[in-house]
Amino acid sequence: MTEFKALQISEITDNVFQCEVVERQVEDLPAGDLLIRVRYSSLNYKDALSASGNRGVTKNYPHTPGIDAAGVVEASSVAEFAVGDEVIVTGYDLGMNTAGGFGQYIRVPASWAIKRPQGLPLRDAMILGTAGLTAALCVDKLEQAGVTPEAGTVLVTGATGGVGSIAVVLLKKLGYQVAAATGKAEQGVWLSKLGADEIVDRAELQQGVDRPMLKERWAAAVDTVGGDILFNVVKSLQRGGSVACCGLTAGVAFQASVLPFILRGVNLLGVDSVELPLVVKASMWDKLSLQWKLDLSELCQEVELTELPGSIERILSGGMVGRVLVRLD
Numbered sequence: 001m002t003e004f005k006a007l008q009i010s011e012i013t014d015n016v017f018q019c020e021v022v023e024r025q026v027e028d029l030p031a032g033d034l035l036i037r038v039r040y041s042s043l044n045y046k047d048a049l050s051a052s053g054n055r056g057v058t059k060n061y062p063h064t065p066g067i068d069a070a071g072v073v074e075a076s077s078v079a080e081f082a083v084g085d086e087v088i089v090t091g092y093d094l095g096m097n098t099a100g101g102f103g104q105y106i107r108v109p110a111s112w113a114i115k116r117p118q119g120l121p122l123r124d125a126m127i128l129g130t131a132g133l134t135a136a137l138c139v140d141k142l143e144q145a146g147v148t149p150e151a152g153t154v155l156v157t158g159a160t161g162g163v164g165s166i167a168v169v170l171l172k173k174l175g176y177q178v179a180a181a182t183g184k185a186e187q188g189v190w191l192s193k194l195g196a197d198e199i200v201d202r203a204e205l206q207q208g209v210d211r212p213m214l215k216e217r218w219a220a221a222v223d224t225v226g227g228d229i230l231f232n233v234v235k236s237l238q239r240g241g242s243v244a245c246c247g248l249t250a251g252v253a254f255q256a257s258v259l260p261f262i263l264r265g266v267n268l269l270g271v272d273s274v275e276l277p278l279v280v281k282a283s284m285w286d287k288l289s290l291q292w293k294l295d296l297s298e299l300c301q302e303v304e305l306t307e308l309p310g311s312i313e314r315i316l317s318g319g320m321v322g323r324v325l326v327r328l329d
Helices: 046-050 121-144 162-173 185-194 227-235 259-263 278-290 306-318
Strands: 001-011 017-026 034-042 066-077 085-091 106-107 114-115 154-158 177-180 200-201 218-224 239-246 267-270 300-304 323-327
Touching: 001 046, 001 306, 017 306, 034 085, 034 121, 034 239, 066 106, 085 121, 106 227, 121 162, 121 218, 121 239, 121 267, 121 278, 121 323, 154 162, 154 239, 162 177, 162 185, 162 323, 177 267, 185 323, 218 227, 218 306, 227 239, 227 259, 267 300, 300 306, 306 323
Parallel strands: 154 177, 154 218, 177 200, 218 239, 239 267, 300 323
Antiparallel strands: 001 017, 034 066, 034 106, 034 323, 066 085, 085 114
């Protein structure tokens, strides 16, 4: 029997959860086409929710979170993958109700995995992870809606987070003027290094919630927070502008009005990176390995499994900046 290390979340009493690194057996993993030795994972807000016992994310415990994994195939029951193939797995049920990337092994359906694109090492793939994939999907949706660098400034909310910080880097690479919104004023210099041309205090975006329209300001936006901030962004879009929405840390509801959509013809674009068809994910990963290849050295910190509990606490308390890469070897 093959033993491996994994971060395990256990419910020790009703709604009291414990996070610890344990030894597990490969034989205890769920059934699946591919057995993958995980080299790298990354920490996302959804992982932190799972680790804190959020039943909306993970129903049953004990459980190993980790919605991202990159590693090497060690056993395959399908012709599409061979032993030794380097693969990326993000989303679907990984790390939610299926043992995830915070373990040195995972076993998953072949329909969840893509072969690592040339030009994108496993480590770089997990610095991106679901956050990078989501940021790329947001920018792609904006461009499909007709947004161009000439249209004006693109706002990114929650800009110090994983999706937000990568969106800032990507938009700047593509030639956009970028405004980074954050409640962490002390991170303004860091956001400017990433490519932000303007730093916006989050408090600004919380003003005017009770007004049906706000002054036209943004050509487009990537919103990672939701709530009333999202609808204030909608109300501040220029005529024909679009906002790609992918997050909910500020809430799942907002006070809505149809006026911005009717009077300015703006677009609210939803982005999902979890259940996206694999062919779409693969296309986006190819893009991130080629024309959208990014230097993310300024926004990544690397941790081992034993250091993950501290990182989880920081992300839940709102203190995390950038990306956390998890090294499994």
